[in-house]
Amino acid sequence: MQKFNQLTGIAAPLDILNVDTDMIIPKQFLKTIQRSGLGKNLFDEMRFTPEGEEVADFVLNQPAYREAEILVAGDNFGCGSSREHAPWALLDFGIRCIIATSFADIFYNNCFKNGILPIVLPQEDVDKLMEDAKRGANATVTIDLESQTIKGPDGGTIAFEVDAFRKKCLLEGLDDIGLTLQRGDAIDAYETDLASQPWR
Amino acid sequence: MTGTTLYDKIWNAHQVEAQADGNGLLYIDRHLVHEVTSPQAFEGLRMSGRNVRAPHKVLALADHNIPTTDRTGGVEAIADPESKLQIQTLEKNCAEFGIEYVAMDDIRQGIVHVTGPEQGFTLPGLTIVCGDSHTSTHGAFGALAHGIGTSEVEHVLATQTLIQSKAKNFRINVVGDAPDHVTAKDIALAIIGEIGTAGGTGYVLEYAGPAIEALSMEGRMTLCNMSIEAGARAGLVAPDEKTYAFLEGRAKAPKGEDWDKAVAYWRTLSSDADAVFDKEITIDASDLPPLVTWGTSPQDVISIEGAVPNPADIADEARRKSTERALDYMGLTAGTPMQEVAIDRVFIGSCTNSRIEDLRAAAAIAKGKTVASRVSAMVVPGSGLIKQQAEEEGLDKIFIAAGFEWREPGCSMCLAMNADKLAPGERCASTSNRNFEGRQGRGGRTHLVSPEMAAAAAVTGHFTDIRNLKAEG
Numbered sequence: 079m080q081k082f083n084q085l086t087g088i089a090a091p092l093d094i095l096n097v098d099t100d101m102i103i104p105k106q107f108l109k110t111i112q113r114s115g116l117g118k119n120l121f122d123e124m125r126f127t128p129e130g131e132e133v134a135d136f137v138l139n140q141p142a143y144r145e146a147e148i149l150v151a152g153d154n155f156g157c158g159s160s161r162e163h164a165p166w167a168l169l170d171f172g173i174r175c176i177i178a179t180s181f182a183d184i185f186y187n188n189c190f191k192n193g194i195l196p197i198v199l200p201q202e203d204v205d206k207l208m209e210d211a212k213r214g215a216n217a218t219v220t221i222d223l224e225s226q227t228i229k230g231p232d233g234g235t236i237a238f239e240v241d242a243f244r245k246k247c248l249l250e251g252l253d254d255i256g257l258t259l260q261r262g263d264a265i266d267a268y269e270t271d272l273a274s275q276p277w278r
Numbered sequence: 279m280t281g282t283t284l285y286d287k288i289w290n291a292h293q294v295e296a297q298a299d300g301n302g303l304l305y306i307d308r309h310l311v312h313e314v315t316s317p318q319a320f321e322g323l324r325m326s327g328r329n330v331r332a333p334h335k336v337l338a339l340a341d342h343n344i345p346t347t348d349r350t351g352g353v354e355a356i357a358d359p360e361s362k363l364q365i366q367t368l369e370k371n372c373a374e375f376g377i378e379y380v381a382m383d384d385i386r387q388g389i390v391h392v393t394g395p396e397q398g399f400t401l402p403g404l405t406i407v408c409g410d411s412h413t414s415t416h417g418a419f420g421a422l423a424h425g426i427g428t429s430e431v432e433h434v435l436a437t438q439t440l441i442q443s444k445a446k447n448f449r450i451n452v453v454g455d456a457p458d459h460v461t462a463k464d465i466a467l468a469i470i471g472e473i474g475t476a477g478g479t480g481y482v483l484e485y486a487g488p489a490i491e492a493l494s495m496e497g498r499m500t501l502c503n504m505s506i507e508a509g510a511r512a513g514l515v516a517p518d519e520k521t522y523a524f525l526e527g528r529a530k531a532p533k534g535e536d537w538d539k540a541v542a543y544w545r546t547l548s549s550d551a552d553a554v555f556d557k558e559i560t561i562d563a564s565d566l567p568p569l570v571t572w573g574t575s576p577q578d579v580i581s582i583e584g585a586v587p588n589p590a591d592i593a594d595e596a597r598r599k600s601t602e603r604a605l606d607y608m609g610l611t612a613g614t615p616m617q618e619v620a621i622d623r624v625f626i627g628s629c630t631n632s633r634i635e636d637l638r639a640a641a642a643i644a645k646g647k648t649v650a651s652r653v654s655a656m657v658v659p660g661s662g663l664i665k666q667q668a669e670e671e672g673l674d675k676i677f678i679a680a681g682f683e684w685r686e687p688g689c690s691m692c693l694a695m696n697a698d699k700l701a702p703g704e705r706c707a708s709t710s711n712r713n714f715e716g717r718q719g720r721g722g723r724t725h726l727v728s729p730e731m732a733a734a735a736a737v738t739g740h741f742t743d744i745r746n747l748k749a750e751g
């Protein structure tokens with residue numbers, strides 16, 4: 079997994095509540111058997127007309143945000159399905175960080191498995207970052223995971239919370255399957271005890 | 279010391295290790311696998327030279343992507359090459375890693391969340407995962423069941439465990455008797471309407487109270503299925519006599535002495551009387567009307583007697599804008615009575631409402647009536663066994679005589695990954711679980727309803743208060 083420590087990039091404002099996984103990557107693109115290549119279909123039905131033309135006013139089509147690496151979005155981002163194709167598509171497009179007041183649980187979890195940092199902030203902080211982001215390419219934001227801070231374009235700093243284990247995995251780019259396999263003895267012991275519940 | 283909740287009991291029984299940071303390494307008893315979210319997980323195992331730790335705890339089948347039309351040509355005859363490849367890939371992966379695969383032509387094939395319980399793969403007190411958010415369905419049996427992403431699918435295949443953070447406990451008491459024609463679907467929608475699509479985020483929901491006890495297992499599955507639409511990873515109903523009666527004798531359920539031992543254990547699986555919940559609400563089912571959604575989020579719920587809401591009445595700017603966006607997408611005008619909204623399509627199916635009881639309820643409405651001329655309607659049973667049972671009961675004939683299409687089992691137009699989808703602008707009364715923009719096809723407009731309400735809309739051509747529609751003598 080790609081490490082995440084510090085990121086300075088353009089933040090794009092996606093001022094919509096309940097951005098769901100069907101918006102992020104519509105189901106017709108889930109037929110792939112690979113992880114890569116989904117970026118071109120990120121937000122497909124919002125980014126492109128049915129004929130495949132770019133929708134000019136969609137934020138990621140605007141010149142200032144085509145290279146965005148950070149999304150600032152409304153409440154409950156990533157609600158809906160468990161499809162990891164959603165973070166894969168975001169990552170493939172180049173998005174490494176999403177900031178919102180809340181995230182759907184499965185999506186939030188999936189982000190960390192793919193080197194994407196989802197940040198939960200209070201409404202007033204999200205509002206401020208959203209206003210900053212609307213200023214376009216001049217509004218770069220710096221995210222520092224180690225110190226858990228966001229530095230806005232005006233130099234103001236916002237602190238954020240993140241689970242310690244997830245932070246460590248992101249900072250070091252750790253494969254958590256490898257970590258769990260190191261606990262093989264404990265899993266073996268647990269399975270031995272299962273004999274008393276043969277239906278399991 | 280205070281008592282323990284059902285969720286805490288299952289968590290405690292499955293924690294292999296508590297981590298210093300408060301997370302737990304949780305043992306996973308059952309893993310359901312389907313064709314869409316698994317290929318990259320198997321590929322990951324191959325790339326790192328890892329094996330499947332407990333193949334006998336995994337059950338795989340294809341459901342999202344398969345055709346619901348004639349399948350006599352087998353997988354080879356599937357028209358969409360990507361769909362075909364995905365299904366063939368699952369079959370190959372299962373053979374390579376020694377996992378039981380229910381093939382497309384097997385009578386047990388169906389939607390994972392229908393086949394799992396039907397086979398007794400789902401049992402009380404287990405931890406169950408699947409790379410699909412509607413895994414919450416299995417909570418109807420008192421199992422801790424939730425959706426996971428593909429990385430976690432790989433993690434479970436390799437280790438039979440997951441690193442989890444502990445959720446909080448949220449009890450939803452549903453009291454009173456649900457009136458006639460108010461179903462588990464309506465109760466689920468009422469709850470989501472009340473707490474919102476993020477109301478359950480970070481919680482495991484426990485549904486309790488007389489109206490929940492009164493539900494059949496099918497109804498409990500419908501209810502738990504939609505827990506994820508309230509933001510909760512998992513929903514739970516404590517097991518009871520109905521649970522055991524449903525499971526006894528099923529192919530993968532324990533038998534003989536093991537069964538007795540299991541039931542004795544399952545009887546311990548309920549929240550203690552003095553258990554403390556982080557959050558608790560009570561809903562009175564006796565007040566509920568049949569419900570329908572008007573917008574593009576499952577929380578956009580209104581009584582069938584109601585009208586399309588007016589954004590101008592909403593003070594909060596973000597919510598007002600969101601409602602305007604939804605009405606624009608849905609092609610609805612504020613103030614229009616829901617019963618005047620005409621529909622083009624009807625979909626009866628999905629892991630929410632495709633079980634035998636759902637089909638019976640819809641057939642009872644369709645019997646002796648005709649699908650309105652403007653409407654195209656389809657019924658997609660949840661599994662081959664349900665299809666067979668419905669045919670034995672003559673339900674297929676009732677549907678076909680009324681003008682419904684009678685299809686092969688699968689996820690179908692719930693997510694429209696196969697050929698079953700809405701055209702832009704088409705309006706659908708759907709028994710599925712999500713009304714997101716584009717969910718059933720780009721530009722398609724989805725209204726979530728119960729099977730009875732879907733059948734009523736099919737025969738009248740518009741949303742109809744089922745309580746006023748006379749069933750055939």
